[in-house]
Amino acid sequence: MNCYLQNWIGGEWIDGGAGRLAVEDPATGEPAYEHACADAGDVAMAVASARACHARGLLTRMRPIERGRLVQAMGHWIAERTDVIAETLTHEQGKPLWEARNEVVNACRYFEYYGNQAALVEGRSIPLGASYLDYTVLEPYGVSAQIIPWNFPLEVAARSIAAGLATGNACVVKTSELTPCASGCFAQAAEAVGLPTGALHVFTGLGPDAGAALASHPDVNQIVFTGSIPTGQKIAAAASRTVVPCVLELGGKSAAIVHDDADLEAFETDVRRGIFVNAGQICSALSRVVAHVSIHDELVDRIAGVARSLSIGPGLELTEFGPNMGPMISAKQRDRAVDMVAGAEREGVAVVTGGRRPNLPGHFMDPTVLSGVEPGMSIAQTEIFGPVISVLRFNDEADSIRIANGTRYGLVAGVFTRDLDRATRAARALRAGQVFVNEWFAGGVETPFGGFGKSGYGREKGREALMNYVQTKNVAIRIGES
Ligand code: ADP
Numbered sequence: 329m330n331c332y333l334q335n336w337i338g339g340e341w342i343d344g345g346a347g348r349l350a351v352e353d354p355a356t357g358e359p360a361y362e363h364a365c366a367d368a369g370d371v372a373m374a375v376a377s378a379r380a381c382h383a384r385g386l387l388t389r390m391r392p393i394e395r396g397r398l399v400q401a402m403g404h405w406i407a408e409r410t411d412v413i414a415e416t417l418t419h420e421q422g423k424p425l426w427e428a429r430n431e432v433v434n435a436c437r438y439f440e441y442y443g444n445q446a447a448l449v450e451g452r453s454i455p456l457g458a459s460y461l462d463y464t465v466l467e468p469y470g471v472s473a474q475i476i477p478w479n480f481p482l483e484v485a486a487r488s489i490a491a492g493l494a495t496g497n498a499c500v501v502k503t504s505e506l507t508p509c510a511s512g513c514f515a516q517a518a519e520a521v522g523l524p525t526g527a528l529h530v531f532t533g534l535g536p537d538a539g540a541a542l543a544s545h546p547d548v549n550q551i552v553f554t555g556s557i558p559t560g561q562k563i564a565a566a567a568s569r570t571v572v573p574c575v576l577e578l579g580g581k582s583a584a585i586v587h588d589d590a591d592l593e594a595f596e597t598d599v600r601r602g603i604f605v606n607a608g609q610i611c612s613a614l615s616r617v618v619a620h621v622s623i624h625d626e627l628v629d630r631i632a633g634v635a636r637s638l639s640i641g642p643g644l645e646l647t648e649f650g651p652n653m654g655p656m657i658s659a660k661q662r663d664r665a666v667d668m669v670a671g672a673e674r675e676g677v678a679v680v681t682g683g684r685r686p687n688l689p690g691h692f693m694d695p696t697v698l699s700g701v702e703p704g705m706s707i708a709q710t711e712i713f714g715p716v717i718s719v720l721r722f723n724d725e726a727d728s729i730r731i732a733n734g735t736r737y738g739l740v741a742g743v744f745t746r747d748l749d750r751a752t753r754a755a756r757a758l759r760a761g762q763v764f765v766n767e768w769f770a771g772g773v774e775t776p777f778g779g780f781g782k783s784g785y786g787r788e789k790g791r792e793a794l795m796n797y798v799q800t801k802n803v804a805i806r807i808g809e810s
Contacts, residue, residue, distance in 0.1 A: 332362040333508070335531030336515030337370055338377035345369045346533060351509055354422030354655040355642035355690040361420060363508045366533035368541035371500075374529035375547045378471045378498035381526030388468060388496040396446025399494050402517040403439025406432065409513065415644070417482060417510035422655040422691070423606050424646030428510075434773070435486035441773045442490035442794070449495055449794055454802075461805040466798040468496035469549035469572075473542045475563065477555045478504035478657055479609040479713075481511050485530075487773070487788050488552045489514055493527060495797040497550070500529045502542050506657055508532030535559065546570055550797065553577070554611070557782055575786030575796050577778055579711045580739030583616040583732035584768060585722070585754060588623050590744035591766070592630055598742070598768040599634045599717065600651075604695055607656045608715035611783075612740040614768050616701075616708060617719045618731050624721045628699045631717060632680045635695035640686060655691040656714055662691040665714030669696055672707035672718075676700065682715070703731045711737070725750065729757045738780030742768050761787070 332348065334341040345367035353360035366374075381387065387395060406413065414428035421428070451464035472492040476485045485501055492499040503511040508531075515530040533539065539559075543551055544566040551574035553563045560576040567574040584602070586595060602614025619627045643654035656662040662685060669683040682696030693714055701708050701718040708718055722728040732741055741760040743751050755763045761778045764770045771777070776790035787793055 333364065333512055335364045335366055335370065336512070336518075337366070337374045337529045337531055339525035342370070344531070344533065346537060349505055349532070349534075351420050351506070352658070353419055353690075354657055355644070357659065357690055361509045363532055365505070366502070366531040366538040368537065370531060370533065371502075371538050371541040371545060374500045374531065375471060375473075375542070375545045377526040378500050378529060379547050381498040381524055382468075382470045386524035387493065387498065387527050390496075392447040392449065392496075395496065396443045396494055398443075398521050398523055399439050399446060399490055400443030401521040402514070402523070403436040403443065403490070405517040405520050406439070406513050407436040413482070413510050413513045417507075418643040418654070420509045421478065421481065421507045422643050422657060424643045424652055424654045426647060426649050427605060427654075428643070431480060431482050435482040437773045438483075438486040438490040442494040445791070445794065446494040449798060451800070456804065459807055461807060463803050465801045465803065466495075467801050468798055470497060471547055471549050472497040472499045472797060473545070473548040473551045474499055474501045475539055475542065475551070475553045475555065476501060476503045476511070478506040479606060479611070481507040482513075484554050485511055485514060487793065489528065491793050492552075492797050493523070495794055497797050498527050500542060500548070501531070502539055503530065503532045505532050505534055540566070543567065544570065548572060550574070552788075552796065554788075560784060573796070575778070575788065576784035577611065577786075577788060578782060578784040579611040579713070580613070580737040580779065580783050581615055581709065581711050581735045582612055582737070582740045582742070582760065583618050584614050584742035584744060584764075585618045585728045585732055586620065586623065586627060587743070587745035587747070587750060588620045589746045590623070591746070592623065592627060594766075595627070595744055596630055596634050598744075599631050602768040603717045604635070604638055604653050604715050607653055607693070609657060609661070609713050612762070612769070612777075613713075614742065615712060615717060616732075617717060618722050618728050619719055620728075621721050621723055624719070628680060628697070628719050631719065632697045635681050635697050635717075638695045640688070640692050640694070642690065653695060653715060656693055657691065659691050661713060662693050665693055665712050665716060668707060668710065668712055669698065669716060672698060672701070672705065675705055675707070677705065677707060677718075703734050709735050725753070729754065733757070733759045736782040739778075739783035740764065
């Protein structure tokens with residue numbers, strides 16, 4: 329019998345109003361867990377409990393340094409259980425065990441980082457002359473709704489939970505119905521460290537049911553969402569009806585511009601990390617390489633070499649960092665990626681390596697490299713969310729920027745060159761929320777992350793993200809004459 333996990337709502341472990349859902353192991357396609365499935369009634373309970381927590385000031389009356397200590401303690405509690413949590417994550421999500429361990433470690437870092445900053449969310453005083461004392465206070469919104477995707481279920485949830493709690497918001501977290509299991513660690517940590525009742529709720533449910541109920545709930549004060557553009561649009565529409573702010577992180581089609589003077593050997597590591605980690609299911613994946621004509625052919629060979637060096641297999645067997653890759657999340661996602669590659673091939677793109685599903689049970693796709701891709705092709709414009717990298721070519725700098733900027737997205741971008749002037753010009757011209765110079769994914773929990781264009785709005789991570797969770801109150805005091 330599969331292990332059954334419950335939702336954490338109102339300070340209790342409870343069954344779901346919508347029954348149970350089966351969580352699949354992507355490496356086999358077989359059920360791995362059963363999880364309670366929340367319905368709109370459960371969502372209403374969670375929001376009511378969060379509202380009550382906020383109304384009673386259980387988080388906000390606490391001295392921020394104490395609140396921050398609780399947030400940090402949650403991270404420590406999770407860190408001590410890294411191996412067990414990572415195993416659950418791999419089992420439900422598919423990623424190699426070493427990647428899952430990294431994800432737990434990174435998730436803990438958010439609790440450390442934001443826990444440390446709880447006491448640093450400060451207002452300012454504004455001089456208005458002798459007759460007034462004026463100051464601002466940064467107050468939490470109250471109830472923060474957080475809707476989480478399946479690709480990095482722990483990291484994405486950790487960044488909003490840690491920042492939301494540190495600023496004094498009661499957080500209502502809906503995890504993805506595909507990967508709800510490892511996320512129970514946030515609730516267990518909250519329980520273990522004694523977070524006030526109602527300060528955190530963690531549950532799963534179907535997007536159009538529990539997700540939609542949460543996004544449209546009138547007592548929610550702020551929404552954080554990471555996921556697809558169509559779902560982001562629905563959430564923003566719901567937020568417009570209840571007049572609450574939301575942060576949307578909606579994916580990308582990000583390009584690395586590789587100049588003729590770039591360190592091509594080092595770039596192989598960027599390819600390894602940028603598109604084949606998590607089987608390419610990363611919003612900020614390095615999905616397009618824009619290569620200078622003079623190094624294009626060599627670069628295609630090198631990238632194909634990286635792809636061919638990867639062995640694929642069940643994530644639970646991939647325990648150490650190395651040339652390996654796990655399955656994709658679902659048969660649907662894998663078939664979509666394979667079909668997109670087949671479509672590109674029909675348009676004249678060369679499949680240098682991969683493009684197929686290997687003869688394995690589970691949702692695997694071979695690491696795939698495409699060349700001869702033209703900027704306007706659908707394969708160069710549409711997010712694949714799989715282990716597929718497209719190589720395009722450019723002639724001059726202006727051309728490279730035009731191609732890199734030539735999609736509706738704008739999440740991240742990279743430029744690889746030894747020429748600092750060229751790198752700086754590119755950093756100015758690239759239309760993206762983050763620009764990496766000579767290392768894909770350079771940055772960390774400290775650096776703001778979010779998109780331009782259809783990649784969304786608002787920023788996660790870094791100090792910027794704290795501003796998502798607070799609203800400014802100005803207090804102007806008239807001082808009487810003595
Ligand atoms: P994907 O298509 O990659 O699965 P989604 O954007 O649909 O990504 O899902 C991301 C998160 O959004 C999941 O937690 C999912 O349950 C939730 N979700 C899906 N549809 C809705 C909806 N209509 N309203 C609110 N949340 C939703």
